Amino acid sequence: MTTPALVVEGLYKTYALPDGGRTTAVDTVSFTVPAGGSLGIVGESGSGKTTVARMLVDLVRPDAGTITVNGRERTPGVRGGRPRGPVGRGAERLRRAREIQIVFQDPYVSLDPRLSARQCLHGALRLHGRHQGRAATTRVDELLDQVGLGKREAEARPRGLSGGQCQRLAIARALAVEPEVLVLDEAVAALDVSIQAQILLLLAEIRRETGVALVFVSHDLAVVGHVTDDTLVMRRGRAVETGPTARVLDAPEDPYTRLLLSSVPREGWDPAETVRMRGQLTPEP
Numbered sequence: 001m002t003t004p005a006l007v008v009e010g011l012y013k014t015y016a017l018p019d020g021g022r023t024t025a026v027d028t029v030s031f032t033v034p035a036g037g038s039l040g041i042v043g044e045s046g047s048g049k050t051t052v053a054r055m056l057v058d059l060v061r062p063d064a065g066t067i068t069v070n071g072r073e074r075t076p077g078v079r080g081g082r083p084r085g086p087v088g089r090g091a092e093r094l095r096r097a098r099e100i101q102i103v104f105q106d107p108y109v110s111l112d113p114r115l116s117a118r119q120c121l122h123g124a125l126r127l128h129g130r131h132q133g134r135a136a137t138t139r140v141d142e143l144l145d146q147v148g149l150g151k152r153e154a155e156a157r158p159r160g161l162s163g164g165q166c167q168r169l170a171i172a173r174a175l176a177v178e179p180e181v182l183v184l185d186e187a188v189a190a191l192d193v194s195i196q197a198q199i200l201l202l203l204a205e206i207r208r209e210t211g212v213a214l215v216f217v218s219h220d221l222a223v224v225g226h227v228t229d230d231t232l233v234m235r236r237g238r239a240v241e242t243g244p245t246a247r248v249l250d251a252p253e254d255p256y257t258r259l260l261l262s263s264v265p266r267e268g269w270d271p272a273e274t275v276r277m278r279g280q281l282t283p284e285p
């Protein structure tokens with residue numbers, strides 16, 4: 001059996017509250033993404049999706065749990081729930097970044113406004129010691145082509161690009177380091193529906209071509225349905241349901257998943273039914 005791209009076991013995270021207490025954002029979440037696979041993480045606002053995504057890429061330190069990429073454990077600072085020291089610096093930090101890359105919702109914030117698309121990609125290759133000189137130029141051309149950015153866009157800065165084009169550039173920058181896992185945190189949420197569709201098709205193509213595993217974090221079940229093999233549903237920090245995406249969407253087993261599906265407006269949609277279903281769920285603590 002091939003080694004999974006990503007194995008997450010017992011991930012747990014609490015945050016301090018102003019009153020001195022703590023809130024549990026992620027409660028013992030586990031999942032596996034096979035090599036070249038794709039997992040959607042869905043749930044309403046506050047369910048803990050972003051905290052999971054941020055723990056995967058070292059932006060948030062878990063209280064407990066393990067994260068393993070292609071058989072190598074990369075959990076920062078915890079072992080059996082106890083701190084193990086800071087996340088590595090310098091070369092170690094870059095090595096970890098090459099394992100998992102992330103694309104955020106708002107590309108304008110994550111891109112340097114002073115750099116053209118071409119300069120941005122050259123910078124990523126330089127930072128990670130990937131390709132030099134002519135080989136770097138060839139690789140940048142390849143990346144631009146892979147995400148569908150043309151000659152004009154290559155020389156444009158972020159403010160000269162549309163939201164969709166910026167997101168293409170953010171994806172190309174993430175791919176520049178040839179990560180084993182690509183995390184997309186609400187990466188199409190800010191885009192028009194038709195542009196969303198283009199980016200989703202692009203991601204499916206990239207997964208086919210490069211074999212990169214995808215973790216797709218979204219509040220939008222339709223989006224997850226288009227790009228993922230498996231889906232994990234989160235509620236109040238916990239995984240309440242997981243399985244093949246088609247099964248989870250067509251025959252949800254958990255009442256919360258059924259509620260999420262019933263909340264999507266469609267022909268003949270009855271919002272009152274959604275409110276009624278919410279009333280039947282176990283109440284918020």
Ligand SMILES: Nc1ncnc2c1ncn2[C@@H]1O[C@H](COP(=O)(O)OP(=O)(O)OP(=O)(O)O)[C@@H](O)[C@H]1O
Nearest residue numbers: 015016025043044045046047048049050051052219
């Ligand atoms: N830095 C923080 N300090 C305190 N509480 C936090 C912090 N970040 C997140 N939380 C809390 O942790 C819980 C999970 O938040 P998280 O952002 O992971 O959820 P989410 O599902 O991604 O929601 P959204 O889609 O709105 O971003 C929420 O109750 C949130 O208020």
